[in-house]
Amino acid sequence: MSREELIRAFGSGVAEAVTQPIDPPLLTTREGWDLAASRRLAPPARADWAPKGTKVGPRDPRLVYHAEMLPVVTPALWRGLLDARRRLRKNRFHSVGRATDMIIDGDRGTGKSTLLVQIGRGYQGLIESDLGPDPNRIPVIHITVPPERESNLHWSLPFAEFLGLNHTLNPHDRNRRTADMTEPVAHVMRQARTRLVLIDGINRIEDNEIAAAFSYFESLQDRTNVTFVFCGTGAREIIHEARYDKRRKNLPDVVKGKTYFSDLPMLWAGVIPYGEAWHSVVRGFEEDLCLYDHKPESLLKLSKYLHQRTGGYIASLNDLICQAAQETIETCTETGTEAITKQLLDDIRIGRGDSR
Template identity: 50%
Template sequence: MDAARTAPKSVTPAALAARWPPLDPELLTVREGFMDFVHRKLEPPDLQDCAPKGTKVTDTDPRMIYHGEMIPVSTPDVTQGLKDARRTLRTNRFRPTGKRMNMIIDGCAGKTTLLLQIGRAYQGVLETERRPDDEWTPVVYINVPPRHESNMDWSLPFADFFGMDHTINIDKRTYRSTDMTEPVVHAMRESRTSLILIDGVDRIHDSGLATAFDYFDCLQARLRVSVIYSGRGATDIVNERLHNRRRTERPRTSEQFRSSLPVMRISPIPLHAGQEGGWRSVLQRYDDNLRLYNHKPGALLDLEEELHARTGGYMDSLDQLICQTAQQAIEDQSEAITQEALDDMIVGRNDPDNNWD
């Protein structure tokens, strides 16, 4: 279930650079990009294989590239979410009839990270049972575009994932798309797709809510697939679909009706008395993964209060702040993350009197 897979340690700087290419998130919405994401070999570079201390480097230096992303750090919520998803998906695999249990990811920033790590871990489990080939596509990842108002429209992101051409040339100047549902269903059936990840369900407009979920239901009626919905307020959005309710009619308390689907929730990591363990474990992982010549083990833990004050416990802000400061430390050759270096960054909250929503 490891989300990050290790690579051999005997690598050259050139090989390190090739191993950490900048990743365009949009590429995850096509099969080749998602497969590259699943199979990437992630390991911190060995300082002995990098440019010597004091060497002026460019933005494409292996350490610069590495600290732009670093190895994904699992928070307590992500760890629990991976366990919950593993249990549900394992049961779903062996159900010969009936609709498979779907799941929801809701909460603050970090939902996409959990969604993608579930897809990567699930495919990793399946690859222990069979060798991947050019056709096999167990996981499909869809990021909801801004507007989809018909079944024809909803077939297009799936067609794009499989690299299908869905445009018709009209007078050699204008193009229109055609319904790709049948080719998509055929492709997913032939490639043995069993998990669909739908990110950003909060971008589905009220007017298109019923159409969108009807389309997802249609796919499940024709294929043996599980679906994971992710987005801000995803629990209420799915509830409203199941209960034929519009978001504008949502009751003030969402506890008045709950989806029967399991919900994996991402929350900010606290730093309250007696609850410091989660935050410190996250910082420890970042601390272990840093590759700076002057870094002293435990330095990030010494800055735990500052880092929490700056980020509010939100992983997206923490990750950006640490990665950005580490890259700056390489550029200015200080080679360490310090209070002064953090103060120089605009990431996160700089005014301690402000409160996070």
């Protein structure tokens, strides 16, 4: 999995590379998802950098860019995308029974949501490259678990919101009552040839809500033949409980009396151990920095220190480097230098037991 495969433009409708917008797209709407899925990620062009030493505004292109930067190929991201591509390639032409779903699990801050989005982005790119652009096609839906989950009505709303369907019984009613949108959602998904649904935050489902939630997913799957990707810390146990309802008699005979792992493909996002994989990740961040005085491999020389500070969590590393890059850009008028130093990194707090 190369860097170019992660950041390239998908589909023939994208003409040029763009940097992160001032207002980040909301991935739980179709417009926001399509924007995030179709743009080619790129750092700001050198010609757009403010002259060194000049005061920058809060919307300076480099400040905006260093708030997120580009996705770095971690071991979990590389392996997860490989496994997902294989599974989705099979599911795409599968017609008998439900498609096999996937699980993304791992500790907080290990890149689960990034993997989820990249899976959807890659699949949408595959469909658009294969079939050509079509404004009526919606190959991927991305939702997060809703705050209310007691009924089919509540579960149907994030789908309706993504698809832009009006879910109020009377738009002029001040109480704004909503309707169960399951059937309209399923109809639109069939017409739009939706094949992949990404659900983030599955860990927010309470124990007493699991059975009803997954009964809803299966019902929707029966109507649309989509593949679900469930993402969240503890997702493996949640989905296992949903499929077998905590009752040992429901387990397959071959695993009765054993600790049952998962009968669905699980993509695991974990901390990155110190070693070559960690060095590769740090090098990826370093290559993407847009700083006037950055010296090649100066960040790589701090690789061990960065691992000690972050514990190998990609989210913590991203926080540390992004904040340091923004800080040195903003304070260059005072310091005269625009580079990330250990002294600067020492002054930034990121959590994960970092008590300095």
